[in-house]
Amino acid sequence: MVQLRASSPWRKICCKDQHLSQLALTKEWSKGGYDAILGFSQGAILAAALCTRLLEKGQPPRFAIFLSGFGKPKPAGFTFPESPMPIPSLHMWGDADEHIPSWTSKVLAERFDNPQVHAHAGHHIVPQKAADVNIILSFIEMIGQPKATSNGITKTGGPASPGYPGIPCDELVVALRRYSAPRQTAYAMEELEHPGTGTYERLVALLLGKDYASMSHGACRTSEDAVRVRLAGGWQDVTLHSGAKAMLLRTPTAQWLLAVLPADVKLSWKKLRAMHGKGTRIATEEEVVEVTGCLPGAVPPMAAAFPRQAAVVADVTLPEVINFNCGLRTRSIQMKRQCYESVQPATFADIIE
Structure with a gap:
């Protein structure tokens, strides 16, 4: 008592x-x-x-x-x-x-x-x-x-x-x-903690009935950390190239754009700005939280789960199996590219150096 x-x-x-x-x-x-x-x-x-x-x-x-x-x-x-x-x-x-x-x-x-x-x-x-x-x-x-x-x-x-x-x-x-x-x-x-689990929950709802694997792990922000924890968690054939890196961008027409590319390559600003305008820039950390509902490092390649609207442009070299943080730095998802394309509308183009 x-x-x-x-x-x-x-x-x-x-x-x-x-x-x-x-x-x-x-x-x-x-x-x-x-x-x-x-x-x-x-x-x-x-x-x-x-x-x-x-x-x-x-x-x-x-x-x-x-x-x-x-x-x-x-x-x-x-x-x-x-x-x-x-x-x-x-x-x-x-x-x-x-x-x-x-x-x-x-x-x-x-x-x-x-x-x-x-x-x-x-x-x-x-x-x-x-x-x-x-x-x-x-x-x-x-x-x-x-x-x-x-x-x-x-x-x-x-x-x-x-x-x-x-x-x-x-x-x-x-x-x-x-x-x-x-x-x-x-x-x-x-x-x-802020900004919470909303994007993660919306993403999981989008994947209802889809074939994918998920994992909980220690918090990681960088692509290198993500590879390490996923391998430690038992996933096979996890490389930097299999990581789907998501970068939030702002176009000159005030639109949000999510660039998705393998984690081992760099975005070509020349190619991207030729497509979306010379003033296209990377979002600030505050903008990332506001638009995606995620902390930097937790942004998934699925803008359909964001609280704010954003278009998606993905590089054509995205591998057949991708891994990514899914709205939280402590959780990862692995899926086939075909499954990704069935859930997230995207324009595929050459956007890397």
Whole structure:
């Protein structure tokens, strides 16, 4: 039980009860057979305390899910680690929650390394709508995906719990699949910062039913960084040439133009200005954010997903398979050029040096 007043006569009792609860849960966890922790409301802060204790004992859960959790006020006697806990975590809260304000749920999320977050439209409830359940499903499936290690052996996303080496919560995943809804995604907190996820979401909607691969990774702005993280993530045959570089331009007639070309070549200003006017220039960073809805380095080659209208001119040497950041610096898409052309109207021309 969380106490808001330090002078409360219940403070010692609550501290004792919380300590006893942690001991009981830790003892149960040590028996093995558990993979993860899920907590709701006050149970979420107890789940966070259990994560802290298990991390200290070298037995962290593979992941943790917090529903309407809070980072302030903290229970009596509980202290978070100084550094964010390296435990994969999903934090969900209701925008209409009258008990736990969203800001304190975000405080709890910040106590974990690279947390995934999602706000649903409900009140102080365990989310049950299909779209929200799919957020949990996507998160669990992501944790269970094999990852390559330095010795070439694959393993699942989180540390194994004692006595149970399998992919976590297979039965839960099967149960969650009974809820059918268009798949959504949770976001890292940095992805929700201005200018937000609008362009990414519009792009994904444009690609509904199309054949493409997607990947989440560390933030990258340059083409060289993008090649590195995509190769590290397991994509094959990723080169600078396969990167579809998108450059936002402004023409003398005050029109926006998106030039798309392989990342290993340079734009020919002479050729481009011969086509669109001598005064054609590259957009400023502020203009990029305003027109594309993306940070520089995250601009996809698909102007159809932008909040502002822009024409597209693509170089004829664009390869048969292209890779690009898709509205966020932390996510990439790989697709065939044929698929790209079916979604994004473009003029193909010789625009490189």
